[in-house]
């Protein structure tokens with residue numbers, strides 16, 4: 001399927017203003033390529049189960065003349081820095097010492113070269129993002145800077161941009177020994193399609209965490225593809241929580257290219273009735289002595305579908321790799337569906353890699369135990385659902401967003 | 417049915433997974449009484465406990481059970497708990513991810529709300545549970561852990577007793593709570609049970625060992641074999657069983 005079949009007026013997409021002069025040639029290259037590109041379909045393993053038929057006609061983005069900040073955002077009560085972006089327009093951004101936050105439209109030539117990073121995964125959605133960028137930032141953390149409070153990135157869309165296709169790009173670069181935490185909250189109150197690309201580049205000994213909470217409108221579509229490149233001795237913690245949208249796919253590709261680099265990933269996909277949520281994780285252990293730990297869960301309401309696709313690649317020279325992956329799925333209805341596809345490709349011999357996957361329903365003996373103590377059935381199952389997601393939220397216990405995240409998961413368990 | 421009974425089990429037959437586990441069992445318990453049930457492995461003791469607590473898989477096919485004059489079999493497990501039935505599990509269930517303290521408060525407040533009382537706030541509740549931990553000589557750190565998750569056998573049993581003390585049931589069913597307990601724990605738990613004994617509260621204590629009954633003196637001892645009560649007596653019956661085993665009863669019956 002090509003872009004033309006998605007969108008009868010795709011030409012209008014390609015006629016959107018370019019984001020800046022410095023990025024113009026890069027964007028134009030993608031615009032030239034795009035009309036011929038085939039969008040991923042069920043033939044592509046990595047996108048296999050995504051219900052492509054539900055991808056709507058892509059309507060170009062029109063910047064609203066007026067946008068209002070969110071005064072009700074939960075992070076206003078947290079001790080954090082904030083960056084607010086509403087309907088693709090930057091509203092406000094806190095000043096952080098040692099950190100430069102530059103909107104893509106204001107990036108100079110050198111910064112733009114970095115923004116134009118070519119991801120190792122390539123598909124038409126990434127190309128579309130490049131061709132039709134609507135908003136985004138380059139965030140540079142200077143070497144040695146340890147930012148003590150997390151930055152909350154609020155990326156919210158309102159009904160002003162209903163049905164439009166937004167393409168965002170977040171590029172975060174940490175210098176050597178820098179330390180930085182991001183909480184990315186993506187939400188919408190109407191049926192938009194948001195196609196986001198994130199690129200994270202970690203210098204030697206840098207420490208980074210990103211907690212991503214997706215709470216899009218129940219008719220919205222949300223694609224996110226993230227590439228994390230890790231230098232020597234760097235450490236990353238990545239969280240992906242898919243708590244909204246009709247169709248949602250969150251992909252992360254971690255390239256462990258520095259020795260002793262470590263990454264921990266955790267996340268929960270929680271589609272409600274009729275919804276689809278897909279977590280795709282891809283780790284490349286490129287050099288000796290790197291380690292990874294993945295803990296993913298999905299909780300699937302009746303008539304909903306989740307997909308976990310976890311690829312671990314250990315390259316031939318990457319001896320002493322330690323890579324652990326676990327995925328568990330909880331089905332909350334007879335017609336709930338969970339697909340789990342671990343894929344290990346190991347070309348080095350001295351490695352420790354393990355993976356495991358389970359799928360099941362709420363355990364009768366656990367439910368009975370709680371009920372026998374007087375906890376009503378619906379509350380008992382909500383407790384078990386929260387408990388099930390707990391392994392993925394536990395690593396975020398120290399985050400100011402932890403209570404918000406737990407409550408959001410609990411609420412989703414109760415909603416149906 | 418005489419109204420001074422707390423529990424009146426009449427001729428109950430029950431099955432699980434097509435297997436008949438109770439075969440015409442009758443038992444009457446008055447408020448304030450302690451009944452001990454002994455019997456060989458597989459006799460149906462846990463089945464009886466599960467039937468009383470309301471586990472779905474155990475289907476009552478015949479007979480009646482009245483609790484406080486009410487038809488027990490009509491009530492859901494949670495309603496039974498609200499009305500004062502508590503079963504300490506022979507094998508307490510591990511529930512990873514669910515915090516022990518949070519679970520206890522949910523259970524405690526669910527019962528209060530069902531009985532028209534205000535829920536208890538987190539802080540006073542914490543104080544209350546910590547005090548009970550003290551009585552059970554239990555490290556309060558267990559409250560921070562996931563419910564029974566990775567607890568040792570004895571720790572699980574203590575955690576069951578903590579819940580019993582907290583929920584102050586009218587009818588406490590202890591299914592082999594003494595199995596797997598060390599000598600000190602046996603004493604501590606017996607003291608806890610004895611401290612709860614009063615003229616209103618009754619206990620149904622399932623055990624294989626006479627030793628527990630040295631601590632918790634029963635008013636009645638029953639032998640459950642092959643799905644029914646085959647012999648009843650006073651505390652001395654337990655001593656006799658300890659000495660002779662169960663074979664002689666089979667011969668007598």
Ligand SMILES: Nc1ncnc2c1ncn2[C@@H]1O[C@H](COP(=O)(O)OP(=O)(O)OP(=O)(O)O)[C@@H](O)[C@H]1O
Pocket residue numbers: 432433435437455456457458459460461462463464473506
């Ligand atoms: N879920 C089940 N499915 C099939 N059979 C069961 C089930 N639960 C119990 N049984 C069977 O029912 C019979 C009674 O079991 P029960 O657990 O009540 O025995 P018990 O008297 O408590 O034994 P023990 O002293 O070993 O605890 C046994 O033969 C047991 O195998």
Ligand SMILES: [Mg+2]
Pocket residue numbers: 461462463506591592
């Ligand atoms: Mg038993």
